[in-house]
Amino acid sequence: MYDLIGDVHGCIDELEEMLKALGYVADLNAEQGDFRHPSGRKIVFVGDLNDRGPDSSAVIKLAMTMHKKGNALCVIGNHDDKLMRYLKGSKITPGHGLAETIAQLEKTTPAFRDEVKNFLSSLPIELILDDGKLSVSHAGLPEHLQGVKNGKAKSHALFGDVEGGKKDENGYPVRRDWAQDYKGSRIVVHGHTPMKEHRTLNNVWCIDTGCPFGGKLTALRYPEMQIVQVQAKKNYQPFHPFGQS
Numbered sequence: 001m002y003d004l005i006g007d008v009h010g011c012i013d014e015l016e017e018m019l020k021a022l023g024y025v026a027d028l029n030a031e032q033g034d035f036r037h038p039s040g041r042k043i044v045f046v047g048d049l050n051d052r053g054p055d056s057s058a059v060i061k062l063a064m065t066m067h068k069k070g071n072a073l074c075v076i077g078n079h080d081d082k083l084m085r086y087l088k089g090s091k092i093t094p095g096h097g098l099a100e101t102i103a104q105l106e107k108t109t110p111a112f113r114d115e116v117k118n119f120l121s122s123l124p125i126e127l128i129l130d131d132g133k134l135s136v137s138h139a140g141l142p143e144h145l146q147g148v149k150n151g152k153a154k155s156h157a158l159f160g161d162v163e164g165g166k167k168d169e170n171g172y173p174v175r176r177d178w179a180q181d182y183k184g185s186r187i188v189v190h191g192h193t194p195m196k197e198h199r200t201l202n203n204v205w206c207i208d209t210g211c212p213f214g215g216k217l218t219a220l221r222y223p224e225m226q227i228v229q230v231q232a233k234k235n236y237q238p239f240h241p242f243g244q245s
């Protein structure tokens with residue numbers, strides 16, 4: 001019933017190839033990006049649609065169209081959140097590919113940017129699906145933060161377990177691998193931390209396989225729990241920080 005897709009990060013070609021591989025069909029007479037599945041399956045994006053890849057604007061447009069037509073759900077990622085804050089007029093530092101995304105959006109219309117702002121603002125930090133059996137959030141939520149709406153849950157959903165504020169040698173926050181201790185019965189699916197291969201550990205699935213870093217775009221078919229992957233067409237980034245986002 002769901003096809004969950006890991007961090008897309010502007011990789012539009014790989015996303016379109018993935019949708020076709022999953023059996024989604026584009027309605028060429030309708031809006032660009034109007035993909036739907038003949039048996040009514042829905043895409044669930046785990047967040048981080050934009051930054052780093054070649055065309056964030058096209059990826060956002062596609063996700064927004066599928067969302068509007070009821071063919072996709074999406075949770076917010078840290079990159080989407082930062083773009084949303086920029087579009088709302090907050091002062092932000094446009095690092096990690098955001099400057100390129102902003103430049104792409106500058107070429108669109110104010111109406112489109114408004115639509116993006118409203119779309120991103122509407123995205124939840126977590127989706128609990130399939131009668132409570134599945135929790136989807138960008139960085140994943142441990143059992144005690146699932147279904148919780150507070151600052152701690154939001155921070156964990158966007159950034160993972162980065163308490164303490166320690167940074168590694170590349171300036172990225174050090175993250176605790178909370179999935180190692182997960183004992184919840186709910187299946188957790190998340191992205192955020194690019195891994196060389198998708199990981200399933202204690203009912204926790206990480207499906208971010210670093211597409212913009214020359215890795216793969218990964219989808220998880222649910223409830224079949226089958227993995228479908230599309231190889232990145234190239235390495236869009238000079239730096240390859242697997243294990244970080």
Ligand code: MN
Binds near residue numbers: 077079191193245
């Ligand atoms: Mn990411």
